Amino acid sequence: MKMLATTDLSPDTTSQARRVGPPILKVEHLSREFGGVLAIGDLSFTVAAGDIHSIIGPNGAGKTTLFNLVTGVYKPSGGRVLFDGADVSGMAPYRLAARGMSRTFQNLQIFFNMTALENVMVGRHLHLNTRLLPALFRFPSLVRKDREAKDRAAQLMTEVGLEKYIDADAAAMPYGALKRLEIARALASEPKLLLLDEPAAGLNATESREIDEVIKTVAATGVTIILVEHDMKMVMGISHRITALNQGRMLAEGTPQEVAANADVIAAYLGAAP
């Protein structure tokens, strides 16, 4: 794998050795309040294309809210989100998906009324003929492309390590496998930017390491990844850059080494003397 040795502890190797890509996502002065409570306040940061960019912070720091703002699930109270240079603030998720943004969910959002393979095939939605008449009358072109989508979905499931669940009903799969199923479904849409919301939450150490490998493999194909994760070993191991949040605001940003050494970050996690 052509990944960089981000675990190398010599300072700043990552930022200097890697060519930093152009910005794919820019968040400018973003804020969102819920009934007077500021979940995200005046937050600005940039994600470079090709990076694995992690968002960390203690519980309630606003990580998932940030994801929901970026992916259009919530509308911002203020500020802008720029994706690929275009202002996409508050744009519906399905439009963002068409522009090349997809995500997974912290609390699983699986189509439990379908098979695992069909879940991933839904991810091919944007690449298929989704019109009514061809579907009703089963146009040959639709059937052919559907068959290709099925093969592609099976291939993706294999790539994330789910080959033994290809024929399974989603409802019959264990938690760890469903986490991967979400990743496979998101990948099926061929995103440029993939947001992963705690992909390792609830997984054991082995599963967590496997997810780690999956993420690196995906990133190696050129997909930019924004990762929210509590597993610090994973975050420090695979991230190119890290943005640390606390109470909806930016706490620190930099390479894993920089952020790990930042006094404010340590204070936010461990609690500091005032």
Added chain:
Amino acid sequence: MNTLLHGRLTGLLALGAVIAVLPAFLPNNFYLDIAILAGFNAVVCVGLNLLIGYAGQISLGHAGFFGIGAYASGVLVGVYGWPPILALLTGAVVVGLLAFLVAKPILRLKGHYLAMATLGIGIIVSIVLRTESGLTGGPDGMMVEPFKIFGFELYGEKVWYWVVGVLLVGVVWLSLNLIDSPMGRALRAVHGSEVAAEVVGVDTARFKVLVFVVSAVFASVAGSLFAHYTGLITPAKADFFKSIELVTMVVFGGMASTFGAVVGAVVLTLLPQALTVFQDYQQIVLGGILMATMVFMPKGLLPTLAALLPARRRA
């Protein structure tokens, strides 16, 4: 794909075979008539199941769409002398537009707003049919001309049985096709998780509107043909209780199962005939069946039976 294709063809052939041999076991036109009514209900239920079973949206006004189709045929052919096929198509277009106009604003919202709105439509349609007695004959209903096309007149139970049989097979075929297509998966995804469907590019509002329109049009077409078959239509065919009956058929037969919808429609059409003692308590029996289904067999009759069969992965 093979197993699905296999399942689809097997089911369609089985349905076709049952329809083909059934008349041999029906001693007279009385039974044939019941079979025809079951067929009409089944056509509506297959469409309604696309909405309820697959897309997870509730309509409590489908009898209203059935009624508009029926009265479009009754009025346009009887009063204005239109050719029946043109009246049928006009009814279908009107119902499609109405469904679109109602669903468009409402389906952007989440939750059970559609159920409430459709409840309203059903009631309004039924009131209009009762009060506009100049055109519709009011509560007593109206006579409907026979269906004539290319100089042929569809007449009698024997002919109508085959018309409805072919229609039902066709509608089931369309439904199975739709479900196993990208659009069908999008519909089921809407049911499974709207937000997850959205983030892979599914315009959930669009598909909810679309399936609502499709299911309403199925009901309208069935209503038009039903009107020509019976020759007499009343507003009762469009009222709230009829809508509930249709929902009960879908839920009882099996949500998200096309053949389940057919079975539900057939069983619940036969039941009142078999239990004529319950004539006066029909609504109560229907409500009881709906509740018992939800409690004891939430997946519905056919999926529950299919789950009992070993080694059959997909029903």
